[in-house]
Amino acid sequence: MTPPLPVPPAPDAGAARRDELATGLAAVEERIASACRESGRDRAKLTLVVVTKTYPASDVGLLAGLGVTDVGEARHPEAGRKAEECAAAGLAQLSWHFVGAVQTNKAAAVASYASLVHSVDRRRLVRALDRGAERAERVLDCLVQVDLQPGSDQGAGARSGVAPTVASDLASAVATAAGLRLRGVMGMAPLDEDPAAAFARLAEVAEVVRADHPSAVVLSAGMSGDLEAAVAAGATHLRVGRAVLGERPPLR
Ligand SMILES: *Cc1c(COP(=O)(O)O)cnc(C)c1O
Numbered sequence: 001m002t003p004p005l006p007v008p009p010a011p012d013a014g015a016a017r018r019d020e021l022a023t024g025l026a027a028v029e030e031r032i033a034s035a036c037r038e039s040g041r042d043r044a045k046l047t048l049v050v051v052t053k054t055y056p057a058s059d060v061g062l063l064a065g066l067g068v069t070d071v072g073e074a075r076h077p078e079a080g081r082k083a084e085e086c087a088a089a090g091l092a093q094l095s096w097h098f099v100g101a102v103q104t105n106k107a108a109a110v111a112s113y114a115s116l117v118h119s120v121d122r123r124r125l126v127r128a129l130d131r132g133a134e135r136a137e138r139v140l141d142c143l144v145q146v147d148l149q150p151g152s153d154q155g156a157g158a159r160s161g162v163a164p165t166v167a168s169d170l171a172s173a174v175a176t177a178a179g180l181r182l183r184g185v186m187g188m189a190p191l192d193e194d195p196a197a198a199f200a201r202l203a204e205v206a207e208v209v210r211a212d213h214p215s216a217v218v219l220s221a222g223m224s225g226d227l228e229a230a231v232a233a234g235a236t237h238l239r240v241g242r243a244v245l246g247e248r249p250p251l252r
Helices: 013-039 058-065 078-088 104-113 123-135 166-175 194-211 226-233
Strands: 047-051 070-073 093-097 118-122 138-144 180-187 219-221 237-240
Touching: 013 058, 013 226, 058 078, 078 093, 078 104, 078 219, 093 237, 104 123, 118 123, 118 180, 123 138, 123 166, 123 180, 138 166, 138 194, 166 180, 166 194, 180 194, 194 219, 194 226, 219 237, 226 237
Parallel strands: 047 070, 047 237, 070 093, 093 118, 118 138, 138 180, 180 219
Antiparallel strands: none
8 A cells, every 4th residue: 555645734825815916916016107107107196996806805805914905896795795804804994996887776885885986877876875875974985987988978888887978967966965075087998999098088078077076086097908008097096906816707
């Protein structure tokens, strides 16, 4: 009989994942630093939101240990559950950004834990978030999501966000809601277009909104594939998932 092989020490899965996340985060920080140099911008004026959707709360904990302060989630109840788990683990200082579509019937729950909702895209949602914020006895920061698909003003392909021409109206609805605070706009570059062109349109909308609402200074743009273009276009918030955490399994 062959003697049993010596059992190798169990690899510390937590430490390995921590190294993976540290490497991803460092690579993203390097890309941001280089984009800031190219466009003469100050890294300190940018908020990196690490989008942790589909990944476990343990990853959020590891990221917090690496200095991440802002995390992004796209779905409720996944987001609420993780925010609760992290708070219970003593990570009460994390800011939770809600970047995905909000169903009206989930709005009150989202309003109870989100620091900033990036994806306000209709009046019914404004009313639902406002009610939720009042019930939670807080004021909720919100961004109007702008649909950057070319042709969205003609009603074509309006998939997520409001058409650029009506962004101002929705922004005013947010600004007048007692429980909400308008902070700016968010957009995603269409996959089949140069992101620089799409973000330039978003920056124009942001300027129009800011003319009416001077405190709406947030420009949320840029993901793993196009954060450089977003920095060049004046983004204040980058929403980066895969480049930090790895490829996600496809969403249902
Ligand atoms: C998932 C998601 C992101 C992050 O995308 P990555 O390609 O993983 O960087 C950013 N914004 C929104 C709205 C998302 O849903």
